[in-house]
Structure formats: C-alpha cells, structure tokens
Amino acid sequence: MLSITGVFAQAPSDITKFQAFLSHCKLQAPGSNTAASNTVLNNxxxxxxxFHVVDGDKILFNQTGDSNRTELRDEVNWNLNSADRSLHATIDVVSQTPDNYQVTILQIHDDANAGSGPNKPLLRIYKHNNKTPNNHIWAVYKTDITGDINAHVDLGADPGGYFNVDIRLVNGNMIIDFEGVEKVNVDVSYWTFPSYWKAGVYLQDPGTATAHFDQLFTGDGSTLSKKKLEIENIKIYPNxxxxxxNIDTKSQIQSLELYNLLGKVIYKSTKVSDFEYFSRSLQSGVYILKLISEQDRTSTMKLVKQ
Known part of the structure; x- marks a missing residue:
C-alpha cells in the first residue's frame, strides 16, 4: 500500500476489525471534500x-486547522425511527495542541441532500481541554427539530488512554454509554431526517488534534462496550x-451470517460447508461475513466476489 506521501504504510482497510465499517464509508479531509471515495478507501x-495504521491494528486520524477534519463519513443513510441501531468506538484522544480547545470524534449528522433537515449534527461526542471541568469528554445534541437548540452533557474525564463510547438509538431514544455507564437517555424521535454516522477528528478551533481508534463498528442497539472476543487463527480464502x-479454522463455527452493504442479512447457516457452496452462486459485489464460534467468539470480515 502506498500513501500519497510516497511512504509504504499499512492501510486501515487491511485491518479485519474495521472492514465492516469502512465498507460503506468514504473519507473526508481536510474539509468537507472527499479525500478518498469508498472504492479508494477500501483499496x-x-x-x-x-490517516493510517498505528500500533499494528489501530487507525490514526489527524488534522490541523479550524473547521478542518479527517472523518469517515458513512454513506448509508438511515432514519432513527425505522429500526434500533448503535455505534461503538474505542478511542484515545492522543493529543491536542493548546490552541485546539475542542475536537469532535463521533457524530450523527443529517443528510440535507437526501431530506429536509437543517444540515447539522444531531449529536457530537467531543473532547474539550478549556472548559470546566477540564479535560473531559462531552456530548452535545439537538433538543428540537430545528437544530437550533443544544444540550451539553459531561460524559466524564478523559482517562488518559482508550475509552469506550456506545451510541444507541432504541425506540426513538438516544442512549449514550461512556465506559459502560449510561450517561444520556433522551427522546429524540423528533429527528426524522435521513442521517448517518461520522467518526474521526473534526476541529472546532485552530491547532492540531490526533485520535487513535481501536474499535469502530455498528450494531442493532444492544450494549456493545464489552465486545466479544474474535475467533482465533481463522482464514478465509481466496478473497x-x-x-x-474456503473457511479454515480450528474453532467450531456455530453460525454464519452474510450481509449486503445496506446491512441486510442475505444468508444464514450453521454449517461452514453450506456457506462455502453457497458462495459460488453470489453475484459480484462486496459483502460482510459474520461468524460465531462455540466459545461465543466472533469474526467479521469483508468478502469481495469478482
């Protein structure tokens, strides 16, 4: 993989645990323009x-300048009243220069091109290093349909390393868990516009900020802070x-599910051999395969049928 600076580096799309989320995203940087389309991002x-891999299996997001960003923009829109859904992230805000007071790391944003929304974030999760209490992680969300009124909630102190954030949309309520503890539970059923997830760094001030992501994945609205262990030594080839x-693992696979990029389950089985045979009939495209073993370990990966 060749970075645009000409230095060989491992790409985030090579890291299995991020492939499901990356498969329906593009990258925006340094402004709202597209730095990498979905195809480029996943290649x-x-x-x-x-934007690159650090510490072997984590994504680095870095940016400089007021209102600049390096963010993954999920290209799949959804309505929070259509189904329960969730986003889990494990994040370390590694650094902020003194002139960068506030950096946003997660968002729910409406798509004004697809609906009549105000083109604003419903939710931002951010770190502020010049606000009382200092060095805390905050949530700010819109409290009405106009997007003009905000409520800020102190989620807790930045622990100085990785922390877990779960954003859950359940029955029209938005629930935010910080380090496994519920901090927000509010009715946001009024927000009916097509919306999408964002993750990375967005600077609300000058300066520079860097964040590392160790986990980033979506779910069905259930609590996600304690992610299941991954299946060890599994190989799926060719891909x-x-x-x-072919699926090669010493673990006993209990179930398999295959998803399209809209998150719809298109195949389920309890037998590896059945899926291997079924895969021959798939149409060309990109899919997400989820496996669960007898130890309740999971593995999720992107499959590409040419």
Missing part, C-alpha cells in the same frame, strides 16, 4: 499524516474470489 488508501471461498 489500501493511506495518508502519511492524516477477493471468483468461484467460492
């Missing part, structure tokens, strides 16, 4: 400064594939 894209795929 080994890195940027030597803004991309033309005919069928």
């Amino acid at each position: 080994g894209y890195t940027h030597g400064t803004w 991309p594939f033309v005919d069928g795929v």
